[in-house]
Amino acid sequence: MPHVITQACCGDASCVYACPVNCIHPTPDEPDFGIAEMLYIDPATCVDCGACVSACPVGAITPGHRLSETAARFADVNAGHYPDSAPGDARFPVRQEWRLPMAPISKPKRLRGAAPDELRIAIVGSGPSAMYAADELLKHTQVTVTVFERLSEPFGLARFGVAPDHESTRTVTNLFDEIARDPNLEIRLNTEVGRDISLDELRRTHHAVLWAGGAPTDRPLQLPGVDLDGVQSATSVVGWYNGHPDFRYSAPDLDTERAVVIGNGNVALDVARIFTADPDRLAPTTIDRTALAALRGSAIREVVVVARRGPEHAAFTLPELIGLADGPARVWVDPAELVDVDASDVADTTIAAKIALLAEISQRPKPDEPFIRLSFGYTPQEICGDARATGVRFVRTGTDEELVIPAGLVLSAIGYRGRPVPGLPFDEATGTVANVAGRIVDGAEPLAGLYVTGWIKRGPSGFIGTNKTDSGETVRKLLADAEAGALPRPGGAPVAV
Ligand SMILES: Cc1cc2nc3c(=O)[nH]c(=O)nc-3n(C[C@H](O)[C@H](O)[C@H](O)COP(=O)(O)OP(=O)(O)OC[C@H]3O[C@@H](n4cnc5c(N)ncnc54)[C@H](O)[C@@H]3O)c2cc1C
Ligand code: SF4
Ligand code: SF4
CATH class of the missing domain: 3.50.50.60 (FAD/NAD(P)-binding domain)
Structure with missing residues (x-):
């Protein structure tokens, strides 16, 4: 019986890359990914290998025969996404590069071009967008990341937003814990940027600052x-x-x-x-x-x-x-x-x-x-x-x-809305820090070394996993700028807080 994606799916798409037969959609490069309420497994083409199960950070995938009574409806929900599908569906060709290994094991990479030997990045906030960005950055051997979090506990709304009875979804924090164990990552809790340390200080002591502070304000009634x-x-x-x-x-x-x-x-x-x-x-x-x-x-x-x-x-x-x-x-x-x-x-x-x-x-x-x-x-x-x-x-x-x-x-x-961040250009219409694909801009001009991701970049929509694709985009821009020699050089060692 094919595997089935259930309620906890938060859309980070790890399963897409783990699946050897390309039967999980929409993928991040398909147009409906941004608006999908979850991802779906095509029962006609799933070969039941189970690779997606271990790739999922929130335990949302289960073999069809093990579906609990409360999740039984999800078999139809998954199948309903592929009304006319049959084995070998030409719309979803098996991509050779996804065949082996089942789950991609990423090898450490080295930045090229004009990238410095040590690339120091400050991330403001430790919510999902920050942790996915840190994960992506730390795949590169020259990168060190310092995360600044105003609260005494990390992981933003994954910890303080997700409802306590959504226990499966909350397990995504295990993934963030895993990312936080990287020796090139430091998290400084109880440190509010703008109060305990200024944005200017971060800019002076890091090659780039990535703002991931979320959009915490309610839309007023x-x-x-x-x-x-x-x-x-x-x-x-x-x-x-x-x-x-x-x-x-x-x-x-x-x-x-x-x-x-x-x-x-x-x-x-x-x-x-x-x-x-x-x-x-x-x-x-x-x-x-x-x-x-x-x-x-x-x-x-x-x-x-x-x-x-x-x-x-x-x-x-x-x-x-x-x-x-x-x-x-x-x-x-x-x-x-x-x-x-x-x-x-x-x-x-x-x-x-x-x-x-x-x-x-x-x-x-x-x-x-x-x-x-x-x-x-x-x-x-x-x-x-x-x-x-x-x-x-x-x-x-x-x-x-x-x-x-x-x-x-x-x-x-x-609904929610982002607050202006002192020192960063703000787009009042969208309630976001003004940016083009994650590069913070003043008018049309990118501000060297300043980036943004997550809810404060795209507005308060999407699930925890949506931030993975979003942060991937910002990090690609940041690393491209590093390789092009477009990042400012920090003046001194990181300051003590
Ligand atoms: C109530 C609620 C429930 C949700 N439930 C789910 C769910 O069940 N499943 C799901 O997939 N998605 C859920 N979401 C959506 C998900 O939580 C968001 O997509 C995600 O948290 C956004 O990530 P972020 O990193 O942009 O922001 P956040 O998670 O808000 O993280 C921002 C972090 O930045 C810190 N910060 C802000 N300003 C500063 C500063 N100046 N200095 C230092 N630190 C700072 C904040 O303290 C916070 O930790 C929920 C959202 C809400 C509001
Ligand atoms: S069980 Fe295997 S074939 Fe089926 S969706 Fe998961 S990874 Fe793909
Ligand atoms: S949470 Fe991610 S890995 Fe799990 S089912 Fe959803 S998209 Fe796939």
Whole structure:
């Protein structure tokens, strides 16, 4: 039976290069890679060799016959990506260079041209984009990397964002630990660039600085009533249950029967799942212990995740919806909110699969409390209440029909945005450091020795593994500049912090 990719897939594409028969798509050089919600194995051409399993950093691939009940649906999801495939499919020719070895073993490389004998790189941030960049850089024998991280623990949102019940996804930090063991890599924790050390100092003491500081700010919810007690961002709740030091004092008030989450991306689902989970199931995870104690005393019976548009525009991904529908979470959709959509009218297979699964959920009996309700087609107008939130007033999108959902806790989950970085040019329109393929630019002019990667380079989209391809692009530019002699020469030894 062919192998199957499941929910934890974070898109780093290691499996693509491990597969000897080119049956995992989209590959990073195919156009839909950037928008894919996961990668898929073609069951007609998979030869069941298992090479991809060990290449996957998050344990997302499993032989079809070992699929758990909760992941069974992923066999169809993988096959659905290749509706007409058959062995020897001409669209996906077996590439000779991928045949052997099964998993590429990269040999240390030496930079050529005008590259210096020792190439000193500073990376700001230690999230996924930083660690993938460091990995790529350290394949070259002349390179030494120093990573500067403001927090006392490394790995950014892989540690402080990913939900604690996504244990498989969190194992990606084992890969980052492995990268961090490289003797040419040093990580300096508790060191904020711009506070404990300046960007100028880094530039003076390194050939290049690679900014990988992420895009940590919420898009602000602009509604009357957002300043009431009981209204906060989903980000602050994520930080709270993951023990992020910035959100130690962001405990949500759980002494209410209903919470409303505005926005329906994967982060909204994460928060809804954690709020409605059995605390005993969360106890063995890395969830913050204070948060766990608070969740044990929670009065929440229902979390309503509300989207402005219909299910055909749902922001959550199909793998996350499957995880919600078939896992331990209790979830429900009002069938009345799905009457206007029909999966068979939708050409996009992923969107059609989401609609079909939502329709299936809507036919289930309403679950026991506490449960999650996914709601579609309501535009928020105001948060009601005097000092505290008491509910949210919506209108049915495109109509005047009003609806008030009573709730003592209101969370905004409408996306992220990068903050300007002092000393670096910023593109206000995209909320990113201005760059061309990772080279930081001022207008059209590249700034020698300055590079950017990750969410602050391309905006807050994509999965953990998406940063691997992104960082690969930036590192290629940096190394090309090194070989062309285009990097400034550092003036002195690295400063002590
Ligand atoms: C709540 C949430 C849940 C997610 N869950 C998943 C998931 O389940 N699966 C998945 O594939 N993807 C998930 N993602 C997406 C994934 O986390 C991101 O794609 C990825 O973390 C982006 O990497 P990054 O390196 O650009 O930024 P980050 O991970 O944000 O890392 C940036 C790092 O830079 C540090 N930093 C910032 N400024 C400075 C400074 N001045 N000096 C020193 N250090 C600094 C920060 O402290 C941080 O450690 C999630 C995202 C969020 C927000
Ligand atoms: S089991 Fe082998 S053939 Fe099948 S997807 Fe994995 S690497 Fe490719
Ligand atoms: S996480 Fe990476 S290696 Fe694992 S299945 Fe997804 S793309 Fe393949």
